Amino acid sequence: MAALPDNPSDPVFIRVRDLHKQIGQQQILKGMTLDIPRGSGVAIIGGSGTGKSVFLKLVMGLIRASSGSIMVDGVEITGLNERQLGPHRRKIGLLFQDGALFDSLTVEENVAFPLVEAGWKDRQKIKAAVLETLESVDLEEHLHKLPSDLSGGMRKRAALARAIITDPQAVFYDEPTSGLDPVVADSIDHLIRRTQRRRGITSVVVTHDMKCLRAVADQVFYLREGVVYFSGTPAALLESADPVIRQFVEGRSGESS
Ligand SMILES: Nc1ncnc2c1ncn2[C@@H]1O[C@H](COP(=O)(O)OP(=O)(O)OP(=O)(O)O)[C@@H](O)[C@H]1O
Numbered sequence: 346m347a348a349l350p351d352n353p354s355d356p357v358f359i360r361v362r363d364l365h366k367q368i369g370q371q372q373i374l375k376g377m378t379l380d381i382p383r384g385s386g387v388a389i390i391g392g393s394g395t396g397k398s399v400f401l402k403l404v405m406g407l408i409r410a411s412s413g414s415i416m417v418d419g420v421e422i423t424g425l426n427e428r429q430l431g432p433h434r435r436k437i438g439l440l441f442q443d444g445a446l447f448d449s450l451t452v453e454e455n456v457a458f459p460l461v462e463a464g465w466k467d468r469q470k471i472k473a474a475v476l477e478t479l480e481s482v483d484l485e486e487h488l489h490k491l492p493s494d495l496s497g498g499m500r501k502r503a504a505l506a507r508a509i510i511t512d513p514q515a516v517f518y519d520e521p522t523s524g525l526d527p528v529v530a531d532s533i534d535h536l537i538r539r540t541q542r543r544r545g546i547t548s549v550v551v552t553h554d555m556k557c558l559r560a561v562a563d564q565v566f567y568l569r570e571g572v573v574y575f576s577g578t579p580a581a582l583l584e585s586a587d588p589v590i591r592q593f594v595e596g597r598s599g600e601s602s
């Protein structure tokens with residue numbers, strides 16, 4: 346079931362070079378370059394509207410680059426057609442910014458959905474896989490509930506279960522802890538880290554949350570004005586003396602009151 350790596354010996358899972366993305370008249374990415382090591386945890390940070398979600402969609406192949414290169418698992422994806430993008434997308438689980446569960450399906454049905462889509466027919470096998478995945482996110486007792494009957498943190502965990510059930514090589518998380526109280530956010534951070542370490546999954550986390558960043562990331566990329574302005578460890582980011590980084594890390598708006 347799991348999509349096998351095309352180039353398992355390549356230590357870089359995602360290699361981006363001089364990536365540009367224009368939408369309408371707006372230049373959003375203006376030459377973004379980065380390497381994301383296989384099996385590592387990285388965070389992408391940056392101000393609102395700087396193109397973090399756009400970047401995830403480009404790497405998933407949901408939207409097209411204007412120019413530049415995106416290699417995933419050794420495969421250049423920028424020129425692939427829809428049919429060729431299928432196997433590529435199956436390598437990556439995506440947790441959308443809003444969780445995006447199907448409201449009319451139970452937790453069990455939501456988590457089973459990617460398996461059914463992938464052509465699984467055996468109900469017993471589907472049930473077993475769903476139960477195992479729900480256990481890994483501590484939701485096995487809530488499988489019959491609808492998303493509307495779950496708390497915000499439980500919804501995020503259900504969405505995570507749905508993203509990892511197909512055993513992807515990477516999971517992208519867009520703001521996984523936004524809108525959660527600090528305790529629940531902390532448990533999601535741990536779950537992301539555990540999933541990455543236990544399953545060897547490359548995790549790419551877009552976040553505004555400095556605590557989340559320290560918990561989940563080996564390396565941080567700070568996106569600013571369409572390029573990677575800083576890359577390094579979370580500790581190096583937090584200790585940086587660069588006034589632009591300090592302002593971002595400390596959450597100051599840059600306006601005087
Ligand atoms: N489909 C689209 N059509 C037009 N503009 C778009 C589209 N998608 C994104 N944009 C624009 O691209 C820019 C980057 O958007 P993006 O959603 O990537 O920001 P972000 O960094 O994820 O911000 P946030 O932290 O608020 O989620 C924004 O100015 C946005 O309006």
Ligand SMILES: [Mg+2]
Nearest residue numbers: 397398442519
């Ligand atoms: Mg976003």
